Amino acid sequence: MNQEKISLFVDQIQSQGRYSFGLKEIIDKTGQIERTVRRTLERQQQRGRIVLVSRGFYVIIPLEYKESGILPPEWFIHDLMAHLNLLYYVGLLSAAALHGAAHQRPQEFQVLTEKQLRPILVKGLSIRFFVKKNLDVSFGTIQIKTETGFLKASGPELTAIDLIKYPIASGGLGNIATILLELAEKISADQLILIARKEKSFVYVQRLGYLLDNLGFESKTVSLAQWLIKQNAYPVLLDPAQSKEKSSFNKKWRIFENQIIEVESL
Numbered sequence: 667m668n669q670e671k672i673s674l675f676v677d678q679i680q681s682q683g684r685y686s687f688g689l690k691e692i693i694d695k696t697g698q699i700e701r702t703v704r705r706t707l708e709r710q711q712q713r714g715r716i717v718l719v720s721r722g723f724y725v726i727i728p729l730e731y732k733e734s735g736i737l738p739p740e741w742f743i744h745d746l747m748a749h750l751n752l753l754y755y756v757g758l759l760s761a762a763a764l765h766g767a768a769h770q771r772p773q774e775f776q777v778l779t780e781k782q783l784r785p786i787l788v789k790g791l792s793i794r795f796f797v798k799k800n801l802d803v804s805f806g807t808i809q810i811k812t813e814t815g816f817l818k819a820s821g822p823e824l825t826a827i828d829l830i831k832y833p834i835a836s837g838g839l840g841n842i843a844t845i846l847l848e849l850a851e852k853i854s855a856d857q858l859i860l861i862a863r864k865e866k867s868f869v870y871v872q873r874l875g876y877l878l879d880n881l882g883f884e885s886k887t888v889s890l891a892q893w894l895i896k897q898n899a900y901p902v903l904l905d906p907a908q909s910k911e912k913s914s915f916n917k918k919w920r921i922f923e924n925q926i927i928e929v930e931s932l
Contacts, residue, residue: 671696672706676716680726685814686742688749689722717789723749736789739775740764743793744817747779754779755807756819757828758796758836759845764810764819767849769841769930776835778820778828796832806861822852823861830870830877839905843877844930850883859889868899876904876919880927891918 675696679687693703707724710716716724717736725742727735740756747754756764759772774785774792780801786793806824809816820828826849829836836842862871871894875887903910905925913924 669702669706669709672698672703673710676710676726680728683814684745685726685728685737686719686745686749687724687726689724719786719788719791720746720750734790736791738813739791739793740812740817741814743775743777744812744815747777750783752779752781752783753801753803754818755803756810756817757825758832759829761820761825762829762845762849765822765825765849765852767822767845767847767852769844769848794835796835798828802864805864806857821857822849823854823858825849826853826858826874826878827861827865827870830873839873839877839925840928840930843881843927846877846881846883847929850878850881850886853878853883853886855886855889858886859893862890862893868894868897869902872899872902872919872921873904876916876921877927879918881929894919 672692675692676687689700689703693700696703707716711718714727714732714735716726719725719742723746725737727737731737743754743756754777755761756776757778758776759768760776762768763772774794776794776796778796778798778801780798782797783795785795803818806821807818808821810819826846829842829845833839833842865871871890875890875894878884878887899920901915901920901922903922903924908924910922910924913922915921916923
């Protein structure tokens with residue numbers, strides 16, 4: 667009877683359009699002891715009914731996702747981060763994909779948050795977390811509707827700067843430039859200035875401005891370049907991993923052009 671009560675609770679959650687729950691919630695709602703709940707949930711996992719994604723956090727697998735064994739992370743990322751009690755936003759390549767600017771489907775779901783977390787690797791699902799100091803989710807982010815509610819993601823402007831800030835996770839400058847070809851259409855020049863002013867380091871703004879210009883989006887960077895001149899930004903390397911020897915110097919963005927950016931055809 668206790669097991670049936672717990673199983674019924676899982677069914678009720680799904681009937682409400684929810685596909686995730688926490689261990690504490692099911693203990694509180696069913697009144698069962700933790701040992702009984704855990705044992706029942708383990709059986710449900712073995713049947714493929716639910717998946718333990720993070721400590722004390724379960725995802726329900728509806729029939730249509732039975733074969734893959736896991737839901738898209740967009741369906742539960744907001745509830746997961748609430749469960750962890752952490753501020754977050756979906757960013758980098760995953761945010762670019764949400765904005766329709768993914769040249770290729772990202773191999774991992776990328777989330778920026780305020781605390782270092784281990785990646786989640788389960789059932790073919792890969793969620794990777796990136797720490798961002800002084801995370802402010804009230805500025806530069808947007809809410810995107812999902813199948814189960816909504817998630818918080820970086821807007822086009824914040825996404826662009828973050829791609830530059832995390833170049834390895836973003837696939838390198840060539841991949842970033844390829845993404846910017848599509849993402850730039852959605853970038854607001856006015857919003858870009860506001861986001862840039864919050865940056866503690868100008869280097870990311872310089873590199874982004876340089877890339878946008880070289881991709882033919884000078885109209886998006888006029889105000890950005892004028893603002894940057896007043897900041898007396900130091901000269902920087904386009905690619906910090908390479909030498910500046912024999913590189914040209916771009917006066918507008920104060921950048922040593924030490925890499926040829928190759929954009930993939932879309």
